Amino acid sequence: MKTNKIALVTGGSRGIGKNMALSLAQKGIDVLLTYHSQQQEAQSTVAEIEALGQKAVALQIDTADLSSFDAFFERVTTALSQNFGTDRFDFLINNAGTGLTALITQTTEAQFDQMLNIHLKGVYFLTQKALPLLNDGGRIINISSGVTRYSYPGASAYAIMKGAVDVFTRYLALELGARGITANVVAPGAIFGGGAMTDTPEMRTYVAQITALGRVGLPDDVGGVIAFLCSEEAKWINGQRIELTGGMNL
16 A cells, blocks of 8 residues: 655644645645644644545644653654554655844844744754654755845844754755755745735735735745655755745845
8 A cells, every 4th residue: 555755844734834734735745734822723724634635633832942842753753653654754844933023223132032942943953853753765845034045124033043044954955865865945035824924015015016026925836846845856956945936136
């Protein structure tokens, strides 16, 4: 019997993460998705994945709380065994996160530490603890941001952490190559309906004006790329940063 590949998608209950999870399911991939506090939305996403004919499980985690990671992966191991009949998964998509808009002069140490824990330390050590469960030949996809290439006032703390994730991903690709595991970064721009983006008519107009394709980004512009990077066709893409902005600030 053919066994489906399995993806672990952090922050997969809504917005961009939900679109990633559904896009993977449409490609015949089963999904373990995580949520922080929106359990009802997570279960709704699980139901949508199951309606596509794939298996799915939602697990709670606060990716800023590194002390919870060991217990989280115990739950992952149990879910893999009970729901998928295996002890390994194939794709890790580090998507969970939140935004911050604050000028450098206004950013507090607590805000900086929150960005550090969620977007850098959380990604680094969650990946570290996931590696024993990740199949050889698997894939790691880290979600970064367009603001590591272009700059906006108020995005410094967030962008610093995402820039570090870009570098971390290259090192993952180098150190995990012996296991046949690839690691790549996907860097969305302004995505509306993704959860963190300020969504006003004025903001949509502004973003459309600075985007070569003349419109704002939507979650559906991201999920398919994640699914592609988990496909056989993408097996030779490694250590790369793929920006999904429709051509913002070219």
